[in-house]
Amino acid sequence: MKDIITLAIESSCDETSAAVLKNGREVLANIVATQIDLHKKFGGVVPEVASRKHVENIDAVIQTALDEADIKFDDIDLIGVTYGPGLVGALLVGLSTAKALSFALNKPLVGVNHIEGHICANFIEDKNLEPPFICLIVSGGHTHLVEVKDYGEYEILGRTRDDAAGEAFDKIARALKLGYPGGPIIDKLAKIGNKNAIDFPRVYLDEDSFDFSFSGLKSAVLNYLNSKRMRNEDVVVEDIAASFQEAVVEVLVNKSIKAAKVKGYNKIVLAGGVAANSGLREKLIQKCSENNITVKYPSIELCTDNAAMIGCAAYYDYIKGKISNLTLNAVPNLKLGQK
Amino acid sequence: MKILGIDTSSQVGTVAIMEDDKLIGEYIINTKKTHSQKLMPMIDEIFKLCEISIEDIDLIGLCIGPGSFTGLRIGAATAKALAHVRNISVATINSLESLAFNMNFSKGIICPIMDAQRNQVYTCKYIWENNTLVSVEDITVKNIDSLVEEIKERYEEVVLLGEAVDLYKDKLIDLDNVYIAPNSHKISRASSICELAFEKYKKGDVKNHYDVVPYYIRKSQAEVQYEERLKRMGENGK
Ligand SMILES: [Zn+2]
Numbered sequence: 421m422k423d424i425i426t427l428a429i430e431s432s433c434d435e436t437s438a439a440v441l442k443n444g445r446e447v448l449a450n451i452v453a454t455q456i457d458l459h460k461k462f463g464g465v466v467p468e469v470a471s472r473k474h475v476e477n478i479d480a481v482i483q484t485a486l487d488e489a490d491i492k493f494d495d496i497d498l499i500g501v502t503y504g505p506g507l508v509g510a511l512l513v514g515l516s517t518a519k520a521l522s523f524a525l526n527k528p529l530v531g532v533n534h535i536e537g538h539i540c541a542n543f544i545e546d547k548n549l550e551p552p553f554i555c556l557i558v559s560g561g562h563t564h565l566v567e568v569k570d571y572g573e574y575e576i577l578g579r580t581r582d583d584a585a586g587e588a589f590d591k592i593a594r595a596l597k598l599g600y601p602g603g604p605i606i607d608k609l610a611k612i613g614n615k616n617a618i619d620f621p622r623v624y625l626d627e628d629s630f631d632f633s634f635s636g637l638k639s640a641v642l643n644y645l646n647s648k649r650m651r652n653e654d655v656v657v658e659d660i661a662a663s664f665q666e667a668v669v670e671v672l673v674n675k676s677i678k679a680a681k682v683k684g685y686n687k688i689v690l691a692g693g694v695a696a697n698s699g700l701r702e703k704l705i706q707k708c709s710e711n712n713i714t715v716k717y718p719s720i721e722l723c724t725d726n727a728a729m730i731g732c733a734a735y736y737d738y739i740k741g742k743i744s745n746l747t748l749n750a751v752p753n754l755k756l757g758q759k
Numbered sequence: 760m761k762i763l764g765i766d767t768s769s770q771v772g773t774v775a776i777m778e779d780d781k782l783i784g785e786y787i788i789n790t791k792k793t794h795s796q797k798l799m800p801m802i803d804e805i806f807k808l809c810e811i812s813i814e815d816i817d818l819i820g821l822c823i824g825p826g827s828f829t830g831l832r833i834g835a836a837t838a839k840a841l842a843h844v845r846n847i848s849v850a851t852i853n854s855l856e857s858l859a860f861n862m863n864f865s866k867g868i869i870c871p872i873m874d875a876q877r878n879q880v881y882t883c884k885y886i887w888e889n890n891t892l893v894s895v896e897d898i899t900v901k902n903i904d905s906l907v908e909e910i911k912e913r914y915e916e917v918v919l920l921g922e923a924v925d926l927y928k929d930k931l932i933d934l935d936n937v938y939i940a941p942n943s944h945k946i947s948r949a950s951s952i953c954e955l956a957f958e959k960y961k962k963g964d965v966k967n968h969y970d971v972v973p974y975y976i977r978k979s980q981a982e983v984q985y986e987e988r989l990k991r992m993g994e995n996g997k
């Protein structure tokens with residue numbers, strides 16, 4: 421059988437990325453131009469600034485991916501692109517590029533859900549991984565507990581009702597004046613702090629709900645900081661980081677294990693930017709081994725936003741005949757499982 | 760020499776194909792539908808109807824702004840990708856010059872205005888001199904009321920056009936030295952982009968797709984606020 425070459429593009433937030441994949445799971449190139457330094461001074465991603473940078477970078481990022489993969493435009497069989505969820509202006513840059521490439525090359529276009537891409541990062545990481553399994557997707561924008569029934573077939577079991585897990589990390593980091601992005605900084609401090617120092621609340625919501633809520637925890641940390649400040653008492657930043665992270669991680673892990681048990685799976689897969697968090701990985705590995713559940717998670721490069729994961733998702737849609745057309749628009753609040 | 764022209768700087772989405780001195784086809788869609796939904800289907804359609812392939816195109820003419828930030832990026836990303844695959848150059852044209860070009864050989868001042876929000880317009884003034892269009896000032900962002908005052912006091916005859924004409928009709932309609940361009944010429948046309956692109960090409964003034972970026976004029980709101988904050992901190996520090 422002839423190899424299928426996918427060119428994939430991702431621009432939903434502050435990374436401009438292009439990747440080339442062979443047969444959906446073999447990454448020939450995965451180029452990510454990050455804008456983190458550009459947004460640091462604003463304390464978060466500024467959509468207009470991100471969109472401007474995407475349009476400046478995108479064709480060079482694509483060419484670098486093609487060069488690294490040693491692939492020419494004519495070798496490409498399909499174009500995969502993120503069309504949601506994400507920042508609309510940012511999404512539109514990648515999407516417009518992908519549509520023009522699809523037209524000029526006369527090759528099919530496949531619009532990909534970004535969250536689905538995060539799940540698929542695991543198919544790249546582990547070539548033998550097959551659905552079904554339970555997937556916990558945690559990032560700056562999303563917190564989802566998903567039953568992955570087959571390639572491209574998902575059922576959302578739970579999602580956050582307020583802040584995403586990564587968002588909570590960023591907000592706490594800001595309150596502690598630690599800088600941006602908050603996740604990696606808190607993770608680093610948590611390693612030297614005492615996770616049992618402060619008893620922050622664990623919010624489990626209803627007994628059988630797989631939904632999450634992190635706003636209460638966020639307020640608890642902020643209240644703790646305020647009361648300490650009012651009394652002019654010093655705080656141990658490392659302990660706050662460790663105790664906060666432990667509270668987030670414990671809920672994420674316990675709900676994931678419960679979902680696996682309720683749905684009858686012995687495999688949990690981690691995905692999304694926060695999947696890079698070492699506290700989360702350790703706790704999940706430990707709890708899963710206690711419960712005879714296998715854990716899979718992508719390498720750090722595949723956890724953060726990248727086009728390879730989008731290309732993998734596009735490939736499975738393509739072989740199932742799910743093709744988009746040139747009227748495809750960006751959908752900033754696209755839900756998982758929605759086409 | 761075949762040129763594909765693209766302009767998505769305002770609500771109007773327009774594409775055209777021109778061969779040397781002959782306009783082969785032009786699309787102008789002035790609806791609220793997003794450029795993301797309009798542009799590629801228009802390009803696809805015009806090639807089919809004109810029985811021309813993208814492989815026949817030698818140059819892309821792109822309107823780079825000023826105008827709607829998102830619109831400019833959709834046009835730029837599209838033009839850059841087409842030029843990239845085809846390995847052809849891009850001639851970048853500003854939106855106001857292209858609008859002024861719609862009013863070939865008019866006497867007096869031609870003043871295109873495009874919505875820049877918050878009662879402001881992107882604007883410039885042009886005249887025809889020896890059969891060429893020349894700008895008589897730099898492109899600026901102006902408050903509509905100060906522009907109206909300026910037109911009243913300074914000029915004998917002004918042709919107004921561009922999308923903001925409809926937006927500020929009430930302020931403009933009673934000026935007796937003003938002509939408003941007919942509907943066919945009032946809005947952006949990719950045929951004008953093609954023609955100006957051809958002129959630029961003849962002068963060797965074309966770009967590699969890597970170097971093509973929108974011409975926003977304005978910084979993003981976040982950058983403006985950041986700079987203001989730095990300035991305030993600097994003043995307080997003194
Ligand atoms: Zn993501």
